[in-house]
Amino acid sequence: MxxxxxxxxxxxxxxxxxxxxxxxxxxxxxxxGYYTTRDPLGVAGDFTTAPEISQMFGELVGLCLAQSWMDQGRPAPFTLCELGPGRGTLMADILRATRSVPGFHEAAQVVLVEASPVLKQVQAATLKDYDAVWIATIADLPDQPLLLVANEFFDALPIxxxxxxxxxxxxxxxxxxxxxxxxxxxxxxxxxxxxxxxxxxxxxxxxxLCAAAIPILTVIAGRIASHGGAALIVDYGDWHSLGDTLQALQNHEHSDPLVSPGQADLTAHVDFEPLAVATRACGCRHTRLTPQGLFLERLGITARAQALSKALSGSELDALIAAHRRLTHPDEMGNLFKVMGLFPAYAAPPPGLEP
Incomplete structure (x- = not known):
């Protein structure tokens, strides 16, 4: 059937x-179901996320979270969590970029929240050198400081x-x-x-309306308000929902959501406003909504690209230049994707973001 x-x-x-x-x-x-039966990412899949485009994205996200950890007194232990980790690429880049941060890996307990059995296997292979654990729901997060990233997670929640x-x-x-x-x-x-x-x-x-987002956001904000930490929510969307944003993506092309159910990825633009309201209700603070391109530029993506380019030439150099443009340019992912940070009332916002 x-x-x-x-x-x-x-x-x-x-x-x-x-x-x-x-x-x-x-x-x-x-x-x-789409996520329960396949690996949807990459050239052979239906869509490509920022971590799959370039290592620079994960490196800068990792250093951003590590700086928040240092700013808050290097708490130990703490949870380093990703929601919907895809192939594990983002978490692998975060962990590689933070290896030189004294005490960070020793204090971190890596936790992944993933519903797809297929993707769990891929993540386990990607992160085989790290002591990561998987949980079924975000409610199972430990009661301790939390550093969390959700990249293209909330857009897949039912609306x-x-x-x-x-x-x-x-x-x-x-x-x-x-x-x-x-x-x-x-x-x-x-x-x-x-x-x-x-x-x-x-x-x-x-x-x-995305009712499923609020309980998840409440857990995240509640942990940060009570125990400290920070969260980065990165997704396409804006402030205040208006209009039909439901879309299906199959073989990197838009398709009719009703034509091939289970064969195409379904997403909708994230309305960040109710997420912010839920954050404040938990006694947690949130940053202004910031375009992804501006966030990455503030964190130094251009300098990182220039450093990487010194060892590259030909098609590899062209690929790096294209990746930098795709992540940051207003006509690509730079303006469509937004970043909102969560942080405790007593702390500074995550680097690259403004309160």
Whole structure:
């Protein structure tokens, strides 16, 4: 049975499903889900993340976190955590870049939060030289200082979509027609979570909510507020959701989310505003939303690229130049991706970011 057949059968039995339920099935169905059945990254996969583009990204992220650790008195032990670690490339680069930081590796307990059994195996191979552990949910994090990075993690969390209709909202749903999947709208009703959006939307406007993000962010912010540390959330998105941002990516090309469920990556732009609100509610501070390109430039990516270029020539040099541009240029990932840092009320923000 294909995932389409499974979804159609479920809809015929239970009725149309929310976009959030649809995303959850597509990405994490135990036997037919996208993340549970494949390694989606790289040239042979469907998309490429910043750590896979260049080692410079992970190196600078690692040194940023290490500086926060030093600024807060070098606490030991502490948790060094990544959410959704992909192939483990980012964590490997973080650990390599921080080897020369006195006491950092000795104090660090490396923890990875990963749902995909396929990617867990890849991560284990990548990080075979390190004593890393895997946990199923972020609630299992130790009660101690936390240094965390979430790169392209929140964009994969399921969202619900609501279209404004007068002073009410219709939820966008996934239904069935002639054996296939189709979008439709539910009945008009109030949405308490969207009361504040009646002032900045009009009829027909679509707003997205990611309820799954708040419990995760609350755990992160709570650990940092209570025990110290810092977190870097790096993702594409902006402040204040507006419009349909659900997208499917297959073979590095955009596709219809309903056409090949389970065969394409599904993501949505991150609305950083509710993440910031949840951070403050936990007694933790957050930085201004900063474009990825500006963040990396502040951390010295150009100087790092120049240093690496001295040993390169020909196609290798061209690849380095292209990687630097892709990570930082406004027309590439530089403006689309944003960075928000979390830090305790008594501490300085992570380097490269402003409170």
């Amino acid at each position: 294909s995932l389409t057949d499974h979804l159609v059968a479920r809809i015929r039995q239970d009725g149309p499903m929310s976009v959030a339920d649809f995303m959850g099935e597509c990405l994490l169905h135990p036997t037919l 619900r979509q609501f279209q404004r209709d007068g002073t009410g909202w219709r939820e966008r749903l996934v239904g069935e027609r002639d054996g296939g999947l189709t979008f439709g709208l539910g009945a008009i009703g109030p949405q308490v979570a969207l009361n504040d959006r009646l002032s900045d939307t009009k009829d027909g406007d679509l707003v997205e």
